[in-house]
Amino acid sequence: MEKFQLKSIHTNDDKCNCDECILRSIVISNLPPEANERMCRLKQEKVFQRGDIIVSENEPVEHFFYLKKGLIKLSKLLDNHKNYILILARPHDYVSLLSIFHKKTYNYSMTALEDCEVCVFPMDEIQQLLITYPDFTFGFLRKVNKTSDVLIERFLMINSRNLRGRIAMILLEFSERIYQSKSFEVPISRREIAELIGMTTENVIRILSEFKNENIIKISGKEIEIVDFEKLRLIAEHG
Amino acid sequence: MEKFQLKSIHTNDDKCNCDECILRSIVISNLPPEANERMCRLKQEKVFQRGDIIVSENEPVEHFFYLKKGLIKLSKLLDNHKNYILILARPHDYVSLLSIFHKKTYNYSMTALEDCEVCVFPMDEIQQLLITYPDFTFGFLRKVNKTSDVLIERFLMINSRNLRGRIAMILLEFSERIYQSKSFEVPISRREIAELIGMTTENVIRILSEFKNENIIKISGKEIEIVDFEKLRLIAEHG
DNA sequence: CGCGGCTTTGATGTTCATCAAGTAAAGTGG
DNA sequence: CCACTTTACTTGATGAACATCAAAGCCGCG
Numbered sequence: 223m224e225k226f227q228l229k230s231i232h233t234n235d236d237k238c239n240c241d242e243c244i245l246r247s248i249v250i251s252n253l254p255p256e257a258n259e260r261m262c263r264l265k266q267e268k269v270f271q272r273g274d275i276i277v278s279e280n281e282p283v284e285h286f287f288y289l290k291k292g293l294i295k296l297s298k299l300l301d302n303h304k305n306y307i308l309i310l311a312r313p314h315d316y317v318s319l320l321s322i323f324h325k326k327t328y329n330y331s332m333t334a335l336e337d338c339e340v341c342v343f344p345m346d347e348i349q350q351l352l353i354t355y356p357d358f359t360f361g362f363l364r365k366v367n368k369t370s371d372v373l374i375e376r377f378l379m380i381n382s383r384n385l386r387g388r389i390a391m392i393l394l395e396f397s398e399r400i401y402q403s404k405s406f407e408v409p410i411s412r413r414e415i416a417e418l419i420g421m422t423t424e425n426v427i428r429i430l431s432e433f434k435n436e437n438i439i440k441i442s443g444k445e446i447e448i449v450d451f452e453k454l455r456l457i458a459e460h461g
Numbered sequence: 462m463e464k465f466q467l468k469s470i471h472t473n474d475d476k477c478n479c480d481e482c483i484l485r486s487i488v489i490s491n492l493p494p495e496a497n498e499r500m501c502r503l504k505q506e507k508v509f510q511r512g513d514i515i516v517s518e519n520e521p522v523e524h525f526f527y528l529k530k531g532l533i534k535l536s537k538l539l540d541n542h543k544n545y546i547l548i549l550a551r552p553h554d555y556v557s558l559l560s561i562f563h564k565k566t567y568n569y570s571m572t573a574l575e576d577c578e579v580c581v582f583p584m585d586e587i588q589q590l591l592i593t594y595p596d597f598t599f600g601f602l603r604k605v606n607k608t609s610d611v612l613i614e615r616f617l618m619i620n621s622r623n624l625r626g627r628i629a630m631i632l633l634e635f636s637e638r639i640y641q642s643k644s645f646e647v648p649i650s651r652r653e654i655a656e657l658i659g660m661t662t663e664n665v666i667r668i669l670s671e672f673k674n675e676n677i678i679k680i681s682g683k684e685i686e687i688v689d690f691e692k693l694r695l696i697a698e699h700g
Numbered sequence: 701c702g703c704g705g706c707t708t709t710g711a712t713g714t715t716c717a718t719c720a721a722g723t724a725a726a727g728t729g730g
Numbered sequence: 731c732c733a734c735t736t737t738a739c740t741t742g743a744t745g746a747a748c749a750t751c752a753a754a755g756c757c758g759c760g
Contacts, residue, residue: 298617301700306617323599324607352599359598360562360591363605368563370609377616378537378545381659385716412739420620422717427740443739461540624748651707661749666708682707707756715748724739730732 257355266342276332276340277318283328286348287318292338293400293409296320297331297417307418309373310335310400310409316365320373323366335409380419383461388419389429390458393439397448405440405447496594505581515571515579516557522567525587526557531577532639532648535559536570536656546657548612549574549639549648555604559612562605574648619658622700627658628668629697632678636687644679644686 267290270276276287279299289311296308296317308330311317321329322345352359380388392415396406408415412430413423430446433439438454440447448454506529509515515526518538528550535547535556547569550556560568561584591598619627631654635645647654651669652662669685672678677693679686687693 300617300621301698304621306621308613319606321606321610324603324610329610349599352602353595356592356595356598359595359602360588363591363598363602364563366602366605366609367558367560370605370612371560371563371568373609374547374612374616377613377620378539381616381620382539382543382545411737413737423738424718424740425716431740459540650705652705662706663708663750664748670708701760703758703760705757705759708754710752710754712749712751714750715746717744717746719744720742722740722742724737726735726737728733728735730734 253355253357257351257358260351261343264343264347268340268342270334270338270340272334272336274334274338276334276338277328279329279331280327283322283326284345286322286343286345287332288341288343289313289315289318290339290341292334292340293336294332294338295335295410295414295418297333298329299331305417306420307410307414309376310395310418312400315372316369319362319366319369383458385421385425386429386432386457387459387461388421389415389426389433390454392419393433393446393448394451394454394458396446404451405445408444408446492594492596496590496597499590500582503582503586507579507581509573509577509579511573511575513573513577515573515577516567518568518570519566522561522565523584525561525582525584526571527580527582528552528554528557529578529580531573531579532575533571533577534574534649534653534657536572537568538570544656545659546649546653548615549634549657551639554611555608558601558605558608622697624660624664625668625671625696626698626700627660628654628665628672629693631658632672632685632687633690633693633697635685643690644684647683647685 270292276294277285279297290313292313294311294317296311298306298308300306309315309317317330318332352362380391383391396408397404400406400409410418412426416423416426419426430439430441433454434441436453438448438450438457440449509531515533516524518536529552531552533550533556535550537545537547539545548554548556556569557571591601618630622630635647636643639645639648649657651665655662655665658665669678669680672693673680675692677687677689677696679688
């Protein structure tokens with residue numbers, strides 16, 4: 223468990239490229255210019271490397287994180303020993319909004335699965351902005367709603383399917399949502415796949431092998447190529 | 462499936478008892494008086510009877526509902542044939558906030574499990590209030606965050622437990638969270654219990670019988686009394 | 701009174717976790 | 731850089747947990 227290293231921080235006060243920022247364009251679309259400038263001044267850009275923990279469950283909420291680039295996993299420890307991965311998230315996904323407004327500590331951990339660029343804002347300043355600009359708050363409200371809906375729907379889907387269906391789902395998720403490519407390098411271990419879709423590591427491996435033998439996918443190590451989308455979709459649908 | 466009957470609506474323009482309303486005291490604590498009055502004017506109180514559908518999945522979002530009194534179930538149809546109950550909710554639980562700000566249609570159905578009193582506000586007026594009073598929006602933000610956190614945690618707990626653990630959990634939930642009593646009348650059918658904790662009706666019944674034979678609970682029909690909280694908690698913990 | 705939905709119990713088979721054991725890969729310290 | 735340890739991956743065998751199927755009793759309702 224590598225902890226977030228101070229050395230990996232890299233602040234760029236010189237150039238502010240917030241104009242093209244997704245955060246700005248989506249959450250805070252129609253804010254007055256001075257608010258944008260304020261956001262921009264508050265912002266610290268940090269770079270996290272694959273494997274770095276961005277935030278840890280139970281740490282005090284002192285910053286709001288916006289994932290600008292990269293891929294992260296959102297996870298949670300349950301019953302003090304079992305780890306669950308809730309979802310893998312890309313920049314648009316706003317998982318960092320999930321519970322920060324009602325708890326003083328983070329409810330979930332965020333870990334970088336690729337090298338990530340993250341915008342970090344002091345939480346108290348964000349709260350100040352929320353009070354000042356209702357549009358801003360409203361944008362957050364929408365995002366928070368959407369984020370949890372996606373999570374909930376995913377849970378229901380996963381749990382209503384048998385193991386083959388779950389593996390099919392996650393493979394399609396990698397291909398379509400995360401990488402937009404029929405071949406990709408799985409960013410997590412087999413054990414983590416298991417934690418993500420609620421099954422054992424052994425069965426993850428077994429079913430991946432089955433799919434390989436049925437010529438649905440090709441595997442070499444972490445590299446997977448989807449060969450037969452039709453079959454995979456059928457397996458994912460039926461459950 | 463009884464549909465929401467117009468006859469069951471009952472508007473009380475005469476007396477406005479919003480002063481003691483939980484919604485007001487929690488979400489909109491420090492609003493100026495004129496905002497409270499506005500909320501009060503907008504409000505329609507409606508009464509739903511046990512079994513009434515308060516809102517249906519996929520209906521357009523035109524109202525914001527606040528459960529003032531009673532008990533409801535939040536449910537969702539998946540794959541067009543399988544029904545899932547997400548959670549049972551009491552007035553404080555704000556499940557009506559779940560997805561209304563990012564979709565034009567309701568994402569979940571709400572059904573009255575007891576006779577319910579519900580405050581209904583026109584959605585466009587709520588949005589107006591949100592724009593006008595940032596505190597109001599911020600209160601919502603906190604509640605939305607909390608609501609989804611509760612749901613997510615519950616999902617993880619349920620799915621990490623075996624069937625006996627799940628039944629134990631739900632029994633404790635009834636006793637402690639919903640009724641605050643060691644004996645209660647289960648407000649849903651065995652099949653609905655199954656839909657709530659992801660198992661089959663038969664096994665719900667079987668395990669309830671086991672618990673009865675092990676002198677953990679007493680059952681007569683829908684009436685359940687918890688006899689041995691210790692054992693039940695052990696079963697719920699271990700999973 | 702008969703029908704359909706809810707409840708209950710039993711028998712059966714499938715799905716899945718667990719255990720075990722072995723290989724490969726990756727990190728660690730001398 | 732090599733021996734060593736640990737972690738990840740893989741396959742097979744076994745049994746437990748759970749869903750499914752079947753059948754019957756119960757109750758409310760038209």
